[in-house]
Amino acid sequence: MKKIFTTSNKTGTLLKLMMISVLAMILVTAAGCMSVTKISDIKSDTAKYEGKTVTIKGTVGESIWLATAVKGTYQVGDGSETIWVISTQPPPAKGASVTTEGTVQSAFTILGTSYGTVIQETKRH
Numbered sequence: 667m668k669k670i671f672t673t674s675n676k677t678g679t680l681l682k683l684m685m686i687s688v689l690a691m692i693l694v695t696a697a698g699c700m701s702v703t704k705i706s707d708i709k710s711d712t713a714k715y716e717g718k719t720v721t722i723k724g725t726v727g728e729s730i731w732l733a734t735a736v737k738g739t740y741q742v743g744d745g746s747e748t749i750w751v752i753s754t755q756p757p758p759a760k761g762a763s764v765t766t767e768g769t770v771q772s773a774f775t776i777l778g779t780s781y782g783t784v785i786q787e788t789k790r791h
Contacts, residue, residue, distance in 0.1 A: 700767070700791070706746035708770055712783050715770040722749065722785065723765040729757035739784075742766065753787040765791040 703720040724744035731738035739750050740757035742764060750773070751757075751766055758764050767789040773782030 700765075702765070704746045705742070705744045705749045708749065708785075709747050709783060712770070712772075712780075715783075717769060717771065719767060719769055719788065720785065721765065721767045721791075722751075724748075724763075726758045726760055726762045726764055729760065731756050740764075750782075750784045751787050752784055753790070755787070755790060758790075767791065 700721045702723045703715075705722055705724065708715045708720060708722075722742055722744060724742040727741035727743055727748060729738065729740035736754055737752070738755070738757045739752050741748050741750050751768060753766075766785070766787050768785040768787040771784060771786055772780035773784045775781070
């Protein structure tokens with residue numbers, strides 16, 4: 667009788683460990699999920715996104731890297747629109763698929779008027 671109790675106790679412990687493992691995997695997966703914003707949404711309502719952190723995903727177009735300034739920029743297109751991303755990392759290769767996170771801001775401002783919209787990259791996935 668003691669042997670049966672021990673076996674079921676081991677089984678119960680094993681089931682608990684399996685459930686904890688499954689829950690941990692679900693939490694890690696959910697934490698890794700990110701909400702991707704369409705570039706056309708950003709460009710059509712810049713005021714809504716200004717100063718906000720967004721994640722975009724798309725294909726790299728043109729890029730510029732100024733090694734002496736440790737700054738660069740690259741264009742990302744997601745099929746809906748394109749946007750320039752400013753980065754302190756060398757840009758990905760043209761044609762590469764990229765997911766990047768950053769803050770939406772105006773490209774430049776002259777006499778209080780903003781021109782263009784860019785994303786200041788904070789993290790590349």
